Structures are given as C-alpha cells and as structure tokens.
Amino acid sequence: MKLSKVIHIAWQGLNRNKLRSLLTMLGVIIGVSAVIIMVAVSAGTEAAIEEQINTLGTNLLFVQSSFSRGGPGQGMPTGGLVYADAFAIADQISGVMGVVVEQNSSETVRAGNVTIDSVAILGTTPDFPSVRDIEVANGRYFNQTDLDRKQKVAVLGASLAEELFGDTPPVGQVVTVGSTKLTVVGVMAEKGVVGNVDYNSYLFTPITVVFDKFTPDQFARIFGDRVRMIIVEVENQEVMDSVIYQTELLLARRHDVSLEEPDFVIRTQQDIIETQEATTAAFRNLLGWVAGVSLLVGGIGIMNIMLVSVTERTREIGIRQAVGATPNDIRLQFLTEALLLSLVGGLIGVLTGIGGSWLFGELGAMRTVVAPVSILVAFTSAAAVGIFFGYYPADQAAQLDPIEALRHE
Amino acid sequence: MTGQAIIQTIELTKIYGMDGFQVIALQNVDLEIQAGEFVAIMGPSGSGKSTLLNILGCLDRPTSGKYILAGEDVSSLDKTRLAHIRNRRVGFVFQSYNLLARTSALGNVILPLVYNRDNRISETEQRAIALKMLASVGLANRAHHQPHELSGGQAQRVAIARALINDPVLLLADEPTGNLDSRSGQETMALLVELNTQGSTIVIVTHEDEIAAHAKRIIHFRDGRIVTDKLNGARSSATLMKEEAHEAV
Numbered sequence: 267m268k269l270s271k272v273i274h275i276a277w278q279g280l281n282r283n284k285l286r287s288l289l290t291m292l293g294v295i296i297g298v299s300a301v302i303i304m305v306a307v308s309a310g311t312e313a314a315i316e317e318q319i320n321t322l323g324t325n326l327l328f329v330q331s332s333f334s335r336g337g338p339g340q341g342m343p344t345g346g347l348v349y350a351d352a353f354a355i356a357d358q359i360s361g362v363m364g365v366v367v368e369q370n371s372s373e374t375v376r377a378g379n380v381t382i383d384s385v386a387i388l389g390t391t392p393d394f395p396s397v398r399d400i401e402v403a404n405g406r407y408f409n410q411t412d413l414d415r416k417q418k419v420a421v422l423g424a425s426l427a428e429e430l431f432g433d434t435p436p437v438g439q440v441v442t443v444g445s446t447k448l449t450v451v452g453v454m455a456e457k458g459v460v461g462n463v464d465y466n467s468y469l470f471t472p473i474t475v476v477f478d479k480f481t482p483d484q485f486a487r488i489f490g491d492r493v494r495m496i497i498v499e500v501e502n503q504e505v506m507d508s509v510i511y512q513t514e515l516l517l518a519r520r521h522d523v524s525l526e527e528p529d530f531v532i533r534t535q536q537d538i539i540e541t542q543e544a545t546t547a548a549f550r551n552l553l554g555w556v557a558g559v560s561l562l563v564g565g566i567g568i569m570n571i572m573l574v575s576v577t578e579r580t581r582e583i584g585i586r587q588a589v590g591a592t593p594n595d596i597r598l599q600f601l602t603e604a605l606l607l608s609l610v611g612g613l614i615g616v617l618t619g620i621g622g623s624w625l626f627g628e629l630g631a632m633r634t635v636v637a638p639v640s641i642l643v644a645f646t647s648a649a650a651v652g653i654f655f656g657y658y659p660a661d662q663a664a665q666l667d668p669i670e671a672l673r674h675e
Numbered sequence: 676m677t678g679q680a681i682i683q684t685i686e687l688t689k690i691y692g693m694d695g696f697q698v699i700a701l702q703n704v705d706l707e708i709q710a711g712e713f714v715a716i717m718g719p720s721g722s723g724k725s726t727l728l729n730i731l732g733c734l735d736r737p738t739s740g741k742y743i744l745a746g747e748d749v750s751s752l753d754k755t756r757l758a759h760i761r762n763r764r765v766g767f768v769f770q771s772y773n774l775l776a777r778t779s780a781l782g783n784v785i786l787p788l789v790y791n792r793d794n795r796i797s798e799t800e801q802r803a804i805a806l807k808m809l810a811s812v813g814l815a816n817r818a819h820h821q822p823h824e825l826s827g828g829q830a831q832r833v834a835i836a837r838a839l840i841n842d843p844v845l846l847l848a849d850e851p852t853g854n855l856d857s858r859s860g861q862e863t864m865a866l867l868v869e870l871n872t873q874g875s876t877i878v879i880v881t882h883e884d885e886i887a888a889h890a891k892r893i894i895h896f897r898d899g900r901i902v903t904d905k906l907n908g909a910r911s912s913a914t915l916m917k918e919e920a921h922e923a924v
Contacts, residue, residue, distance in 0.1 A: 271789060271798075582776075585774070585786075587761075589761065590761050590762020590763070591758060592790070593755060595758075595790060668734045669729055669735055
C-alpha cells in the first residue's frame with residue numbers, strides 16, 4: 267500500500283472524531299510548546315547576556331551599598347556608599363581605568379515649544395562614556411570641572427535630541443529641566459538597548475547637579491550624598507582580583523567596618539550574569555519538567571485513545587483483513603494514526619510555542635529567541651511519543667483474528 | 676477450465692477449544708472441487724459448514740489435514756501469507772455484506788486493489804477497474820453512495836464486485852441471501868449463476884433449498900462430516916448440454 271494512501275486512511279480515521287482527536291493531542295501540544303518556549307527563553311537569555319557584555323563595556327566591577335547593617339537604633343541606614351568613595355577609588359587604587367557614579371531622576375524637559383514628560387535624568391561622572399562604552403556623537407561630554415563646579419550642562423541621548431530639536435543642532439541650545447535651565451554641550455551616539463535601559467532617551471548631567479536640583483529635599487536630608495552604586499572599570503582581567511581586594515580594604519577603612527561584615531558588596535559582571543542565568547535556569551528547568559510530563563501524559567493519552575479506537579473499529583479491521591490486509595498493513599495504519607495525532611499535535615504545539623515565546627517577550631517577562639533547532643527537537647520528540655505509545659495499540663490491532671474481528675459488533 | 680482441482684482438502688480437521696473441553700467442528704473432510712463448479716454446502720447450524728468455508732477462504736487454519744488451493748498447499752501459511760491469498764486468490768461474500776461504513780461503494784470495491792502488492796497500479800486505474808466492476812454488477816450509478824444509502828441487494832452486489840476485483844480463482848459466499856428479501860435474494864443468486872456461467876468457481880453455504888437449487892452440486896454436512904455429495908440434476912445437465920453446444924460450434 268502506498269504511503270500517501272496510508273496517511274489518507276489514517277487522516278480519515280482521525281477526522282471522524284475531531285474533538286476527541288484534539289483533546290488527545292492536548293498533552294503533546296502543551297509538551298511541544300513548552301519545549302519551544304523553554305529553548306526560546308534560554309536562547310533569549312544568552313542573547314541578552316551577550317548583548318549586555320557587548321554594550322555594557324567589559325571588565326567592570328559593581329560596588330553596591332548593602333543595607334543589611336543599619337545603624338543601631340537610628341531607624342535609618344547609616345552605612346553605605348557615598349559620592350566621595352568613588353573618587354577615593356579612582357585616586358588610590360591602581361589598575362582602575364575609570365569610575366562612574368549614577369543617580370537617577372525623572373523630570374519634565376522643555377526646549378522651545380517641545381515638552382516631554384518624565385524624561386529619565388541620569389547624573390553621572392565624566393568617565394561614564396568610556397565605562398559604559400557609549401560615544402559622544404556631537405559636542406562633548408561634561409568634564410571634571412563641570413562636575414566640581416556643578417555646571418548646569420546637559421548631554422542628550424540620540425533619540426531625545428531628535429525629539430526635542432529635530433533638525434536644529436542641539437549643541438549650544440538651552441533645555442529647561444523641571445525649573446532648571448541646562449545648556450546642551452553634547453549629543454550621544456546611538457546605542458543598543460542595555461538590558462531594559464534605553465540610553466538613547468536619557469538626559470545626562472553631572473551627578474552634582476542631580477544632587478542639587480533633581481533630588482527631592484526629603485531624600486536629600488536622609489541620604490545626603492549617598493549613592494546606590496559605583497561602577498569601576500578595571501584595566502584588564504588580570505588585575506581584577508587585586509582591584510577587588512584593594513577596593514574592599516579601602517572602603518572598609520573609609521566606612522570603619524570590618525571585612526567580615528561590610529556595608530557594601532562588590533560584584534563582577536560575571537556575578538551579575540550568573541544571577542540572571544540562575545533565574546532563567548530555574549524557569550527553564552520548570553518548563554523542561556512541564557514539557558517532559560506533558561509529553562508523557564500526551565503519549566499515554568494517545569495510547570488510551572488508540573486502544574479505544576482499535577476496539578471500536580474491530581469490525582473494520584476484520585473487513586480489511588478479509589480482503590487482504592496483512593498484519594503489517596493494519597499495524598502501519600494504526601501507527602500512522604498515532605503518529606499523525608502526535609505530529610499534528612506537535613505542529614499546533616510549535617505554533618503555540620512560537621506564539622507563547624512572542625507573548626513572553628512582549629510582556630517583558632523575559633527575552634525570548636525562538637531557535638529553529640528547538641522546533642526540530644520538539645517535532646522529533648512528538649513523533650517519538652507517537653511511535654512509542656502508538657505501537658502497542660497498533661500491534662493489538664494487527665494481531666486480531668480475522669474471524670473474531672468480523673464477528674465483533 | 677474444467678478438470679483442474681481448485682480445492683482439494685485431505686483429512687481436513689478443525690477442533691475448537693482447549694484443555695479437556697473440545698468441539699470438533701470438522702472431522703477428516705476430504706473434498707475436491709474442480710474449476711467452474713458451483714457448489715452449495717448445506718447442513719444444520721453447528722454442522723461445520725461455516726468453519727469449512729472460513730478455512731477454504733483462508734480466514735482460518737485447519738487444526739490438521741491439508742488444504743490445497745489451486746495447486747498450492749495453504750494449510751500452514753503464516754498470517755501474512757494467508758492475507759496475500761485472501762487478497763488475490765479468493766473472493767469472499769458475507770451474509771452481512773461487511774462493507775466499510777462511511778466509505779463509498781467505489782471505495783469498498785477498490786479496497787482489495789489497495790492491499791494488492793503484486794499488481795501496483797495507479798489510483799486512477801484502480802478507480803477505472805472498480806467502476807467497471809460496479810457496472811458489471813449493475814451499480815454504475817451507485818458508485819458514490821455510502822453503504823447505508825444502498826438496499827440490501829445493492830450492498831450485496833457491491834460486496835460481490837469487491838470479491839471479484841482481484842480476479843480470484845475461487846468465489847466463496849456465506850449465506851449470501853440470508854439478510855435479503857426473496858426478490859433481492861433471487862437477483863443475487865442470478866448474478867452468481869451468471870458469474871459461474873462465465874467461468875467462476877463458486878462455493879456457497881446456505882440452509883435454504885431454494886438457494887441451493889441454483890448450484891450444480893450440493894454437499895450436505897452433519898457433525899463436521901460430509902453426509903451426501905450429489906450433482907444437482909437439473910442444473911448440472913443444463914450445463915452439460917451447454918458445454919455440448921459449445922463443442923458443436
């Protein structure tokens with residue numbers, strides 16, 4: 267019998283019970299889509315990490331305040347990093363290429379008759395472009411003098427400059443940020459999105475200006491010149507450990523804390539990536555289990571329905587045997603049906619998986635990249651499930667005695 | 676055509692059941708049927724006539740003894756080889772038609788061609804052959820009807836067309852008129868007689884004398900043995916006269 271005929275007969279068999287066939291496929295559908303989403307999530311994470319390494323700059327250390335040691339009885343933290351720590355690190359530790367401190371804010375920005383609400387304001391230090399690996403396209407970034415003198419200058423992200431000024435060259439123009447007028451001294455080059463931060467829409471200004479003008483008074487009173495994070499660019503990978511150790515010693519001394527109980531943590535890019543990977547790995551493992559269990563349950567479902575189908579169609583089997591169908595013909599027919607169930611389920615699963623991956627990405631839960639190989643893997647496992655769980659019912663059908671089968675009502 | 680043994684059984688025995696409780700359905704049956712014969716097998720239920728027909732149709736295997744079909748010993752073939760024999764050498768017509776439901780008359784007639792490995796022909800050719808076969812049983816205009824849209828007589832003619840499609844050496848029919856009213860029954864028998872006239876070797880099982888009267892030879896069974904085996908006077912002499920007429924031409 268020709269294969270196309272076998273498939274045609276099997277298809278007719280399934281078509282007679284559309285709802286039943288669909289419900290039978292459900293396990294395979296869930297299993298396959300879980301495989302696709304799982305692989306898409308891990309591929310997306312890898313791509314995000316790779317991009318982060320490429321755009322973030324390399325050889326970075328992230329020094330963060332650790333508020334686990336609150337001042338006793340004060341009700342507010344006393345420890346933590348301060349602005350001056352950054353310059354101490356830059357000045358006193360060898361092997362440091364640059365130090366960046368960041369302070370975020372958000373303000374309404376106006377230029378001429380263009381007003382944009384809730385623009386992200388980033389107060390930083392002059393090393394920011396080199397540490398973050400962003401270039402200045404026009405004009406200049408602010409320098410140490412601007413910082414020290416709290417000069418009211420601004421550098422615009424590429425898309426922000428476009429929105430505010432259109433075709434007019436922004437350098438030399440004045441923007442009103444909140445109620446403060448800043449002079450634009452530069453425009454940054456286009457930059458890929460880092461993690462979920464789009465620097466293209468940022469306004470950069472000396473961190474001292476942010477402390478002064480864009481930090482609400484109540485925060486200023488509590489935190490003073492405290493900073494959340496200091497980013498240190500190290501010359502190369504070889505001096506990384508030495509820089510970490512020196513920084514720990516320096517900060518412990520400056521904050522008057524022991525190395526055993528510091529009020530700060532130093533993490534490398536590797537640490538951050540590992541944390542991210544651990545989060546997605548947990549999710550990936552969960553989906554892996556869902557995929558495995560669904561395929562197993564789906565397979566059992568297929569076996570169950572095929573056994574029912576063989577019983578229901580005993581007479582049909584008898585008729586086919588009577589006119590010359592061999593045990594192999596019958597086995598092939600039912601195996602093809604099981605395979606078709608799992609493959610159609612697999613196909614729906616692939617589509618659901620692609621849709622699901624897209625949805626995950628869209629909802630911003632995590633980045634996803636649908637890998638073609640995952641489609642292949644998912645399809646192959648669906649087919650394997652179909653053959654494995656379809657064989658027993660198909661063999662039962664093949665072993666039927668023609669006379670018994672014909673007598674079956 | 677005549678003179679060549681299509682069926683030869685030697686001490687054919689079939690015993691059902693196991694461990695102590697046994698039913699002997701056939702007991703040392705020796706039977707020879709020549710090409711071109713039209714044989715009716717009669718007997719009360721349980722006499723073993725259906726068991727014999729199932730073995731002759733290769734749907735079942737004897738417990739012991741030999742069955743030689745058109746010169747080939749088929750008594751000990753495996754399931755696959757038996758399926759090949761059923762497909763190409765034997766056409767089987769059942770009391771309850773046994774057509775595939777939800778499949779057109781044409782689809783039912785094509786079925787044995789689909790399982791025929793010796794004669795691989797295109798689907799278009801298969802349809803053409805099946806349509807021709809349906810036309811020869813007078814059902815050209817019913818080709819696309821489903822079994823439930825056919826009368827009993829029509830369904831049985833579809834079944835006969837299906838049985839003949841691979842040009843078998845032997846046509847077997849188990850109570851072919853059992854589910855039919857007397858008119859359809861007579862029509863069906865007329866068709867079988869016509870096929871026999873054209874050279875088909877036919878063996879039917881029946882318990883109705885009227886039906887058996889169409890056969891040239893009538894065999895009576897009882898308790899798994901042949902009790903009588905006689906030529907049917909009227910029919911066989913009619914054939915004889917016809918053959919003489921042929922020779923005269």
